Amino acid sequence: MPLSLRGTPPASSPAALLELLARAGAEPTVVEATATWLMRRGSEHTRTAYAKDASWWLAWCAAAGTDPSAARPVNADQYDVALRESGLAKSTRARRLAAASSWYDYLVRAEAADRNPFLGMDRPSVSADDSPTRGMTPAELAKFLSYARSRESARTYALLVLLATTAARIGSVLDALVGSIGSDQGHRVIDLTTKGDHKKRFVLVPLAVESVEAYLAARGQAGADEYLFATRTGRPMDEPAAFRTVRRVAKAAGIPHAGQLSPHSLRHSYATALLSGGVPLADVQDAMGHADPRTTRRYDRAAGALHRSPSYKMQEEITKAMDALPTA
Template sequence: MTLLPAPRPVVEPATVPAASLRGTPPASTPTALVELLRTAGAAPTVIEATGTWLMARESEHSRTAYAKDASWWLSWCAATGTDPAAARAIHADQYGAALREAKLAKSTRGRRLAVASSWYAYLVRAEVAERNPFAGMDRPSADVDSSPTRGLTAEQLGALLAHARAHESPRTYALLAVLATTAGRIGSILAVTVGAMGQDQGHRVLDLVVKGNKTKRVVLVPLAVEALETYLGTRGEVAPDAYLFATSNGRPMDEPAALRTLRRVANAAGIPHADQLSPHSLRHSYATALLDKGVPLADVQDALGHADPRTTRRYDRARGALHRSPSYRLAESLTQAMNTTG
């Protein structure tokens, strides 16, 4: 198969700008990934197989996520002059090194490598590729004992929402309120439609499509309900199948835009580490706030939708490690000594 012109000399990963592996994905939808392949000169059999590989995913959200992650590999190949059709294990390892040089999280690096491997594995199975250069590759494993996500205290979360309510658009406030009070993943929140809102046993609820193409029903607390009703009131008549957090052209708000919005609002609200936050920070903060209030770990696990309690324990360990740090006790002794000396 031929995806790109004859390969040029491979550029060392360190010479590839880190920005080329961060930010907005080269392809943000399955259609865009197929178009990227077509533009690169991929054979029709490869394009057909790629489309089938994507359609085998359980949900639209999964198909989109796979397309985004696969596009980074094609982008790296184009930047380094590597022909994906002729890629060998050394190229896969160089790509892995480039992801590390870009300072991406272990979980992100592992996911992108796994998706690239899945794509090649299917092309081999479909008999349109000879090898999977990612087969047998050592991939970074996430630390099960800690979470790299930067969280917010309850006070900081309150300041974020207060600023958004007073100074931001109804859509921005509604988005942040829903993220902060449902612990929904950003992909699920942005993919939800207006018709997913409803009532159940007297509760206002929102049905989110989560991993495995399953539906998880989450409670909308009064704060979020008020924010959503105000926001929807600015949109007039809205069809049930319209995206809840839509842009002016009716398309769903994308994740990079949500990230930029969160950081901008956090900065305006005076949160010191605003530039290190992500939408997942609100999910993280939801967990730690509940654990601080003594909510049982099992209940927090259910709220977050974790299949494995060890995943929830990461939040608990991170919270406890900071709150119980002996550095605070040492600082008290040092402060007393300094005051006495002074």
């Protein structure tokens, strides 16, 4: 029976990936280099994401009888074929291949491997002009949050409001500490770690402030160095739990496509609503933390719509200028 490359990853954490390597008989130098590679990935959630993606390659190698330390480019290509035949999205395939390639790059640099079998391979091209993520309209988002406010815990409501009003990535929010919340120039703010291990200050609008303050009041005494969205054990809520929460609340709230939503859908909804509402692209790009405006444009579902043609504005300018001409 062929290995399934969908569902729960073979390793769910950096520690689990290292255990997977040790059980497979990897050399100590490989295990040590892998641990260092993971530590260099940035935040805990980023390290976990890399560990999960890399573990699929190790699982495939075990099922195919391929020694990862001796893998050849043909094996990497066979793995890509297996990912495609599993029906995975191009973005998921590209991410898993990139993780495996990054791992080998570091092993080669650490002199724990001779080559990177993924080097130079053709990877799935992911369009910069389209986003497959499903979002919610403002009306659906209002229904979603209203249900959470009246029927869910204070923690769940605060989490969903924070995601919906900041467009922050779920990993950044789950990494936040209670002490990350503060004030700046009369605004309530929260400092989050973003892609590339950078710090970014996000505005907390009154709706978010109210929901977070209500949650912290219900939670009780919490130190500044404690995770904002902590579990009973004090550990941060994990991304799979947040994923399940979004779908569960959406389904209960009667959102039609609840089964296709994720925490990223709230980020998607933020961008789509603002771009459709006429907020300048540059402002939305800054809020989303996109380096390339084309990435932000993917969320503009009305891009190219005839009613938004700048030709109408051009007509206004021409007509205004013509009307200002002196009469003959």
